[in-house]
Amino acid sequence: MAERLYRLECQLFEAGTEAVPFFVVSAGQVEIVHPDGTAEALVTVHGPGQFTGEVQMLSGRRTLVRARASQTGEVIELDRERLLALVQTDSELSEIILRAFILRRVELIAHGFSDVVLIRSQHCAGTLQVKEFLTRNGHPYTYLDLDQDDDVQVVLDRFQVSVADVPVLICRGDMVLRNPDSREISDGLGLNVAVDQTQIRDLVIVGAGSAGLAAAVYAASEGLDVLVVETSAPGGQAGSSSKIENYLGFPTGISGQALAARAYTQAQKFGAQIVVARSATRLDCARRPYRIEAGEGLSVPTRSVIVATGAAYRKPQIDNLSRFEGTGVYYGATFMGAQLCVAEEVIVVGGGNSAGQAAVFLAQTARRVNILVRSDGLAQSMSRYLIRRIEGNPAIVLRTHTEIVALEGGNHLERVRWRDNRTGHSETHAIRHLVLMTGAVPGTQWLGGCMARDACGFIKTGSDLTQDELGAAHWPPGRPPHLLETSLPGVFAVGDVRSGSIKRVASAVGEGSIAIAFVHQVLQE
Numbered sequence: 380m381a382e383r384l385y386r387l388e389c390q391l392f393e394a395g396t397e398a399v400p401f402f403v404v405s406a407g408q409v410e411i412v413h414p415d416g417t418a419e420a421l422v423t424v425h426g427p428g429q430f431t432g433e434v435q436m437l438s439g440r441r442t443l444v445r446a447r448a449s450q451t452g453e454v455i456e457l458d459r460e461r462l463l464a465l466v467q468t469d470s471e472l473s474e475i476i477l478r479a480f481i482l483r484r485v486e487l488i489a490h491g492f493s494d495v496v497l498i499r500s501q502h503c504a505g506t507l508q509v510k511e512f513l514t515r516n517g518h519p520y521t522y523l524d525l526d527q528d529d530d531v532q533v534v535l536d537r538f539q540v541s542v543a544d545v546p547v548l549i550c551r552g553d554m555v556l557r558n559p560d561s562r563e564i565s566d567g568l569g570l571n572v573a574v575d576q577t578q579i580r581d582l583v584i585v586g587a588g589s590a591g592l593a594a595a596v597y598a599a600s601e602g603l604d605v606l607v608v609e610t611s612a613p614g615g616q617a618g619s620s621s622k623i624e625n626y627l628g629f630p631t632g633i634s635g636q637a638l639a640a641r642a643y644t645q646a647q648k649f650g651a652q653i654v655v656a657r658s659a660t661r662l663d664c665a666r667r668p669y670r671i672e673a674g675e676g677l678s679v680p681t682r683s684v685i686v687a688t689g690a691a692y693r694k695p696q697i698d699n700l701s702r703f704e705g706t707g708v709y710y711g712a713t714f715m716g717a718q719l720c721v722a723e724e725v726i727v728v729g730g731g732n733s734a735g736q737a738a739v740f741l742a743q744t745a746r747r748v749n750i751l752v753r754s755d756g757l758a759q760s761m762s763r764y765l766i767r768r769i770e771g772n773p774a775i776v777l778r779t780h781t782e783i784v785a786l787e788g789g790n791h792l793e794r795v796r797w798r799d800n801r802t803g804h805s806e807t808h809a810i811r812h813l814v815l816m817t818g819a820v821p822g823t824q825w826l827g828g829c830m831a832r833d834a835c836g837f838i839k840t841g842s843d844l845t846q847d848e849l850g851a852a853h854w855p856p857g858r859p860p861h862l863l864e865t866s867l868p869g870v871f872a873v874g875d876v877r878s879g880s881i882k883r884v885a886s887a888v889g890e891g892s893i894a895i896a897f898v899h900q901v902l903q904e
């Protein structure tokens with residue numbers, strides 16, 4: 380901690396700088412401004428007793444704003460490590476500081492104080508993915524709409540991009556990303572701070588869904604040195620849920636995005652390092668410490684591993700499916716997706732709880748929601764409370780014994796043909812939105828033959844492992860596997876990726892949290 384005098388107009392930090400210090404103003408005034416080319420917009424002014432910073436301080440990411448003295452004065456300066464130590468040890472200050480950080484990020488997003496402009500089109504599949512990636516990473520953005528903004532051509536000409544390149548991101552006013560994937564966006568915006576690959580971690584968690592984030596919060600808060608690797612953005616499946624109503628403590632429900640954002644901030648507060656837009660591609664399980672490889676030279680040694688890679692929705696065999704993904708075909712009912720279907724007819728395929736929730740949610744804005752199931756009803760697969768809501772909602776039509784056989788359209792899905800699987804009769808409907816919620820496959824492809832799995836590929840753990848499986852995996856004598864431990868000592872599987880797991884947010888969170896108790900035991904062996 381250092382006290383520092385500063386003069387009028389003195390700059391405390393510039394926008395785009397990583398790991399800026401935290402300043403408490405003890406005298407004078409500090410202006411926070413958002414630079415926009417040669418102009419700048421005033422965001423706020425901090426006076427004596429107030430402090431700088433927002434959530435990016437926790438991760439060490441680049442700041443979006445510039446801080447400058449508007450009066451001669453004095454500040455107390457803390458580097459990021461000291462700030463983290465402070466919020467981890469002083470709960471009163473932690474509440475004040477984190478609340479302010481979170482609300483400030485919300486304000487930055489609301490006012491579009493950002494370092495990135497998205498040039499988008501509703502008719503372009505990639506647009507939704509880019510928006511979701513930015514939103515789920517809590518990164519503010521402004522946008523220009525190819526379909527609506529008259530002056531968009533000026534910007535396209537200036538940056539020499541064509542309509543075919545859309546979606547386009549313009550980062551920090553000069554870097555142009557054409558139809559970027561998550562990795563390019565995260566590199567362009569500096570979402571990841573450098574990973575020290577020489578340091579042997581206590582724990583690497585693969586996957587930042589509910590299970591992985593819970594494990595990260597418990598591990599980091601209990602002093603473990605933890606790295607989380609996430610393919611896309613924090614939140615996993617729960618992050619795409621419009622409203623979770625059965626998670627303890629939220630009687631009116633909470634959106635998956637809000638739950639994930641809170642957990643993400645909480646994990647960072649305790650010092651977990653989270654790398655986004657990087658997929659674990661291999662677990663080197665031949666020797667200990669293990670190594671998690673995540674492509675392009677990223678290889679991290681670790682004493683223990685938690686596999687929390689969840690499951691992804693199964694894609695039915697329908698011609699043209701991939702052609703309409705993002706332009707009529709979706710794998711979740713998010714708020715953004717719902718805006719696209721206002722007053723239109725929608726199909727939800729699937730008979731599970733997530734399909735039921737999607738139907739109820741979409742029925743708030745859509746003209747009609749058709750639920751398609753191959754079986755003769757929902758009783759076997761969906762919770763009774765959801766079935767009752769569906770039955771009581773005149774905007775929802777349940778079509779049993781029905782399967783989709785064809786999708787048609789141009790740039791966007793326009794027609795869907797479905798068939799009655801008893802009679803073979805098929806009919807075509809002019810429906811532009813199809814939400815697929817048809818079961819899941821585990822995220823285990825990257826694990827090779829490292830550990831025992833069940834017939835569907837889900838990872839077996841604890842007492843589910845047979846003596847034969849432990850023998851084949853050369854399980855060392857001395858102790859049986861812990862609860863949630865795989866056939867590899869010190870490697871745990873939690874949440875939906877685990878064989879026999881209950882596919883719920885609460886159980887994923889519970890397993891991620893419990894696993895940390897066993898990680899401690901393994902680290903002491």
Ligand SMILES: Cc1cc2nc3c(=O)[nH]c(=O)nc-3n(C[C@H](O)[C@H](O)[C@H](O)COP(=O)(O)OP(=O)(O)OC[C@H]3O[C@@H](n4cnc5c(N)ncnc54)[C@H](O)[C@@H]3O)c2cc1C
Pocket residue numbers: 585586587588589590591608609610611612613614615616617618619620621622623624625626657658659660687688689690691711712733736822825873874875876881882883884885887
């Ligand atoms: C739309 C929807 C609504 C739902 N609603 C509810 C509800 O209301 N209540 C409820 O209890 N449950 C609900 N569920 C189920 C619940 O969300 C899941 O059971 C739970 O979130 C599973 O969490 P998880 O962390 O195990 O896996 P996931 O959420 O699947 O997270 C896994 C994470 O791992 C990442 N990953 C995968 N492979 C790799 C790799 N190789 N490297 C790095 N990262 C990787 C993924 O990108 C993902 O972020 C819903 C699910 C969906 C899809």
